[in-house]
Amino acid sequence: MKIISYNVNGIRAAIKKGFIEWLQQANPDVICLQEIKANEDQIPTEEITNAGYPYQYYFSAQKKGYSGVAILCKTKPNHVEFGAGIEHIDFEGRTLRVDFDTVSVMSLYLPSGTNIERLDHKFMFMDDFQSYINELKKEIPNLMICGDYNICHEAIDIHNPVQNKNTSGFLPEERAWLDKFMKSGFIDTFRSFNKEPHNYSWWSYRAGARGNNKGWRIDYCLANENLKDRLTRALILPEAKHSDHCPVLVEID
Numbered sequence: 657m658k659i660i661s662y663n664v665n666g667i668r669a670a671i672k673k674g675f676i677e678w679l680q681q682a683n684p685d686v687i688c689l690q691e692i693k694a695n696e697d698q699i700p701t702e703e704i705t706n707a708g709y710p711y712q713y714y715f716s717a718q719k720k721g722y723s724g725v726a727i728l729c730k731t732k733p734n735h736v737e738f739g740a741g742i743e744h745i746d747f748e749g750r751t752l753r754v755d756f757d758t759v760s761v762m763s764l765y766l767p768s769g770t771n772i773e774r775l776d777h778k779f780m781f782m783d784d785f786q787s788y789i790n791e792l793k794k795e796i797p798n799l800m801i802c803g804d805y806n807i808c809h810e811a812i813d814i815h816n817p818v819q820n821k822n823t824s825g826f827l828p829e830e831r832a833w834l835d836k837f838m839k840s841g842f843i844d845t846f847r848s849f850n851k852e853p854h855n856y857s858w859w860s861y862r863a864g865a866r867g868n869n870k871g872w873r874i875d876y877c878l879a880n881e882n883l884k885d886r887l888t889r890a891l892i893l894p895e896a897k898h899s900d901h902c903p904v905l906v907e908i909d
Contacts, residue, residue: 657908659761660684660893661802661877663858663901667692667699667726670898676700678896680707684905685730686754688763688802692716692724704728715739717749724749725763725803731756740788745781753796759883759908760796764803769824778806778824782833786840793841799880800908801842804858804901806874807834809844812853813873825874842878845890845906855892858901866900877906 660682664670667689679687687709692699696714704712709728715738717723727736733754739746753762766782769775793799807830811817820826838844846855856871865871879887889907896903 657686657759658684658905659686659688659800659802659877659908660903660905661688661690661763661804661875662896662903663690663765663804663875663899665691665693665899665901667694669693671700671703673898675898676703676707678898679704679709679728682893682896682903682905683708686761687728687903688752688761689726689728690724690763690765690804692726693721694724695720713738713752713754715746715749715752718747722748723765725752725765727752727754727761727763729754740785742784742788744777745784745788750781751785755796759798759800762799762801762803764801764805766803766805766807768806769827769830775824779829779833782830782837786833786837789837790840793880797880797882800877800883800906802877802904802906804875805834807831808872808874809834809838809876813856815854815856815870815872825872838878841881843881843884843887845877845879845887846873846892846904848887849890856894857892857904861900866897875901875904877904879906879908883908 711729735755737753767778769778808814857875859866859871886908893903
């Protein structure tokens with residue numbers, strides 16, 4: 657099973673940049689999208705169906721043109737869970753899960769901390785999400801949480817760690833939370849296959865950051881440790897340029 661996660665920074669904008677044609681070429685079994693910034697009735701679902709993804713699930717934010725997640729599947733899941741049952745998480749359309757026979761896949765869009773108010777919200781989200789996942793793992797042991805975590809885990813995951821030590825996305829408290837979250841039973845699938853630096857999934861639109869590969873790795877496919885022996889490959893796909901992010905991929909038996 658090939659699973660891709662991609663923050664498209666507006667699905668309609670990404671489609672205008674060739675996202676659907678790219679999707680057909682990439683050919684994942686499941687793709688998790690974040691920051692779709694649209695409601696289902698604003699999305700060309702028929703075109704996506706014709707591209708090979710008849711099973712489409714969208715969980716949009718209450719605020720139009722903001723946030724939102726989606727999952728597109730080639731085969732029908734056994735169950736779809738819209739949201740986490742936590743008001744402030746679901747209001748912004750930040751989690752969506754599909755369950756198959758031997759694996760469940762979640763699309764996650766964790767908030768950014770662009771100002772003090774949003775940083776406080778981000779920490780509340782992280783605490784509540786950790787509690788939610790701790791309980792969910794008891795019910796769903798084979799869980800893959802794919803998405804934009806808006807946190808670089810370690811210095812290797814950001815091009816300028818010293819300069820950004822006081823920037824949201826690389827704050828010590830954020831990094832400590834992500835580290836603890838992984839140690840609660842999740843594998844950073846990309847790092848299990850690749851220990852090299854200069855591998856990023858997001859670049860600022862400013863100052864030619866992407867062309868100079870001055871990026872951040874904030875998009876992850878985290879696999880529950882039960883899936884460890886089924887992991888076969890994990891990659892970052894920087895050649896896909898429909899967004900300020902790029903897709904991340906994991907394959908499992």
